[in-house]
Amino acid sequence: MTRAHRVVVLALDGVYPFELGIPSRIFGDADGHYEVLTCTPDGRPVRSASDFTVSADHGPEVLATADTVVIPSIEPSRVATRPSEPVAAALATIRPGARTVSICTGAFVLAGAGLLDGRPATTHWKLADLFRQWFPKVALDPDVLFVDDGDVLTSAGAASGVDVCLHILRRDHGSELANRVARRCVVPPFRDGGQAQYIEQPVPRPSATGTAATQQWALANLHEPLTLSDLAGHARMSLRTFARRFQEETGVSPGRWLIQQRVLRARQLLETTDLSVDAIAGEVGFGTAASLRQHLHAAIGVSPRAYRSTFHGARGAEVRGAEVPGARLVEAGGAGAAMSRGSAR
Structure with missing residues (x-):
């Protein structure tokens, strides 16, 4: 029997709970094609961006076994030009050929480790200027939902993490499975990666005069x-x-x-x-x-x-x-x- 594709989610201090749960919710509902594990850089609990602590079942050793690694977003106040020593050491254990994915400010972690140099990427539009200032070697496009550059994928803020995970599902196993998972999660099955992150106009109220x-x-x-x-x-x-x-x-x-x-x-x-x-x-x-x-x-x-x-x-x-x-x-x-x-x- 073929082993399930292993997705390892690296939870960092200041992680947003919503984004942390996206990979497990999407890949974990994909009919057994994926195994999702969550770890921290040193095996100890990390503080979330909310009022609770996240205690993962795994330490950084599982990163070396990952087929896909996901870095969820962290509080903007915690982004840095370089990851801390424990985080850098954890990232260094990712095996060559593994797929790496970031959600929102997770792109800062990948960029700080040099993993985005010379590559196209995106992050949350509000932090685009800071990202460009810190990481001029990255071809940043802040106007899109996600960027797929083969073995490295980056996505914008919050719900775009759902989009990039569904995109990976579609890329790995086709639209039928991705659409099935989207229906289970009650989310749109497809939003193009090039769709704008931010629309100036507010979302209109549903009405008989809408489109x-x-x-x-x-x-x-x-x-x-x-x-x-x-x-x-x-x-x-x-x-x-x-x-x-x-x-x-x-x-x-x-x-x-x-x-x-x-x-x-x-x-x-x-x-x-x-x-x-x-x-x-x-x-x-x-x-x-x-x-x-x-x-x-x-x-x-x-x-x-x-x-x-x-x-x-x-x-x-x-x-x-x-x-x-x-x-x-x-x-x-x-x-x-x-x-x-x-x-x-």
Whole structure:
């Protein structure tokens, strides 16, 4: 029997309880594919950012056995240019080839240990200026939810830790398992890594004048050549009012949102069906295989064929740590960012 992929979570002084629990909640609910262990740098309890102490069952010795190491966020007042000696010693035991993941300010720990030099990364937008000042060798993108640079992944604040863990699940085992875990945890199954961290407008109150119903209608009709006029007409709003309210509620324009949803649906169909690329293009509203190839390549840097060859087998087989050939899945700093943050039509 194949050993479960071991995820080791390193709890540091000042750890935020919510972020500390994300890996266990996501990976621990993945049908036995993962084993999640929590440790501290010296085996002793650590103070959390709340009013209690965290006592882990393991010391730093388990880091050497990890397939994936996760560094959850710590209080901003505890970030430093270099990790303490116990933390540095613990990080040094991580074996070559292990995947390393940070949540929020955990990126400061990885950067302080030199593990992000020359690599793209992200952290919480509020600490971006400090991060750049301390770690100029890191290619920081503070405007995205997470960055996947192969064996090192970094995510933004708080709930983006859920996004990056679900992304890893999807990368390892495909969309079906990731979506199943997301449903169990009652969270969105997919938020693109290049999605903006911070939207200036407040979240609107649900109302009959919002665009949620139109979003659901559009998702059910992705195969149609939907236009802004179609969407505004369904919402019974003027083009200008609809575009403004949609941007306020989602953080992106209607046109950009439609592209994101079509790419996501195409990825799901490539993973879970044997439909031809032409058929999938029609199903998701891109019309032609050429258009699908263009948009998929812009999003994740690979062709439909390359994507399917890597992920299609995840329906019934394990694809541990698989990476799409030729793809550098930096959905923040690369082409994926263009899809999420570019100008909309």
